[in-house]
Amino acid sequence: MAHIEPFQAIRYGTNDVSCLVAPPYDVLSAANKKALLEKDDHNIVAIDLPHMPPKKAGPDSVYAEAAGQLTCWLDIRALIHDEQPSLYAYHQTYKLGKQTLTRKMFFARLRLEPFGTGSIFPHEQTFGGPKEDRLKLTAATRCHLSPIFGLYPDPENEVSSLIDEAIQYDPDQWGMLDGVENKLWVIDDLPTIKSIQVRLSDKPVFIADGHHRYGTALMYKEMQSDELGKVAPNDAINHVLAVLGGMEDPGATIQPYFRTITGLSGLTANDLQGALGESFNWTPAVMPSNAEMLAELLAETGPQSMALYIAKDDACVTITPKEQDMLSACEPERKPEWRQLAYTILHRHVIQAVIGPQFNDGKEPTIHYHKSMKDAIQDARKTAGVAALMPAVTMGQLRDICTAGELMPQKSTYFFPKLATGMVINPLY
Numbered sequence: 290m291a292h293i294e295p296f297q298a299i300r301y302g303t304n305d306v307s308c309l310v311a312p313p314y315d316v317l318s319a320a321n322k323k324a325l326l327e328k329d330d331h332n333i334v335a336i337d338l339p340h341m342p343p344k345k346a347g348p349d350s351v352y353a354e355a356a357g358q359l360t361c362w363l364d365i366r367a368l369i370h371d372e373q374p375s376l377y378a379y380h381q382t383y384k385l386g387k388q389t390l391t392r393k394m395f396f397a398r399l400r401l402e403p404f405g406t407g408s409i410f411p412h413e414q415t416f417g418g419p420k421e422d423r424l425k426l427t428a429a430t431r432c433h434l435s436p437i438f439g440l441y442p443d444p445e446n447e448v449s450s451l452i453d454e455a456i457q458y459d460p461d462q463w464g465m466l467d468g469v470e471n472k473l474w475v476i477d478d479l480p481t482i483k484s485i486q487v488r489l490s491d492k493p494v495f496i497a498d499g500h501h502r503y504g505t506a507l508m509y510k511e512m513q514s515d516e517l518g519k520v521a522p523n524d525a526i527n528h529v530l531a532v533l534g535g536m537e538d539p540g541a542t543i544q545p546y547f548r549t550i551t552g553l554s555g556l557t558a559n560d561l562q563g564a565l566g567e568s569f570n571w572t573p574a575v576m577p578s579n580a581e582m583l584a585e586l587l588a589e590t591g592p593q594s595m596a597l598y599i600a601k602d603d604a605c606v607t608i609t610p611k612e613q614d615m616l617s618a619c620e621p622e623r624k625p626e627w628r629q630l631a632y633t634i635l636h637r638h639v640i641q642a643v644i645g646p647q648f649n650d651g652k653e654p655t656i657h658y659h660k661s662m663k664d665a666i667q668d669a670r671k672t673a674g675v676a677a678l679m680p681a682v683t684m685g686q687l688r689d690i691c692t693a694g695e696l697m698p699q700k701s702t703y704f705f706p707k708l709a710t711g712m713v714i715n716p717l718y
Contacts, residue, residue: 333711352429392540398528433530437499443535530715547665554673
């Protein structure tokens with residue numbers, strides 16, 4: 290099953306890394322990068338984001354410059370190379386509504402395997418992506434600069450307990466980033482590392498974030514293998530930098546991803562009710578003012594329920610399928626776990642079978658994706674559309690869909706907070 294290894298990480302040579310770490314490269318703009326570098330010119334974005342935007346590869350010179358920066362920072366000991374192979378406990382403390390939560394994880398090298406061949410599972414569809422940019426950066430720096438995020442089942446709290454026992458002291462590094470507290474502990478005790486490896490060895494890993502980074506690591510491994518020939522099993526290129534956490538961790542949450550179905554200027558609530566009424570229970574609702582109220586509203590009507598905001602009438606309703614497996618007739622080859630997910634029902638039936646054919650000249654409409662319910666509603670008003678206010682996918686649904694060999698529609702999950710780039714760098718040499 291999952292195979293992890295300790296490694297000698299490259300880390301900043303200071304305890305407080307607040308001005309040195311950054312959000313993941315793929316959520317940053319040029320203005321974000323500039324602001325981070327104004328705080329400290331050794332911020333990791335100077336290396337991790339050499340080309341803007343990273344949706345396509347830049348000239349070779351920018352990646353060579355990033356590699357030169359990395360070498361220079363190691364020479365002046367702004368970055369240091371750990372002497373002992375280690376795992377790295379990693380906690381993120383954050384606010385979610387009125388709650389303060391801590392998500393407990395750890396950094397390790399995770400052995401690569403092609404999807405569908407072993408114990409590492411993707412969970413949602415991805416389309417293309419900036420792999421060329423990431424591949425050129427990996428080849429130039431010979432490092433994994435930012436990790437993937439993986440989840441593993443740990444119902445007995447076995448792995449987490451081992452890590453908790455090993456870090457009964459102040460963190461080795463810490464930093465605040467966008468209101469999230471990040472803490473890191475170095476675990477170099479070999480018996481503890483071996484125990485964690487054994488406990489994880491019979492568990493699958495479900496990729497929460499970083500599908501493109503995982504794909505890039507596979508491409509780099511193949512490229513190096515073609516160039517070098519046979520590679521030893523323990524070679525660093527056979528692994529990817531990963532942050533791993535237990536699915537049952539109280540601090541590990543999945544947030545919903547909202548949609549705006551745009552350009553439906555003539556669509557009224559009555560029109561949509563008439564089109565959906567045979568398949569869904571339709572209930573007028575008071576517009577929820579926050580995510581907690583939305584979750585309560587949808588919990589009252591079941592796990593397949595969703596709320597729709599129709600901009601034309603400034604109206605909010607909840608819809609719930611009248612049949613639990615309503616897609617079985619049109620998607621008989623797909624697994625029930627996929628068919629019964631609210632996001633699948635929205636895309637396969639509401640958008641593809643109803644809104645597109647009946648209200649958008651037979652074409653599938655343009656969809657905008659939002660992490661904020663407020664943004665989705667404002668976008669619907671701006672684009673004369675419909676906002677789909679979705680429930681959060683549960684850990685159980687994620688596990689069941691992955692192990693059934695299915696993929697959720699793109700952007701069905703939002704894992705918050707994002708991992709901080711720059712806490713740990715994985716050298717591939």
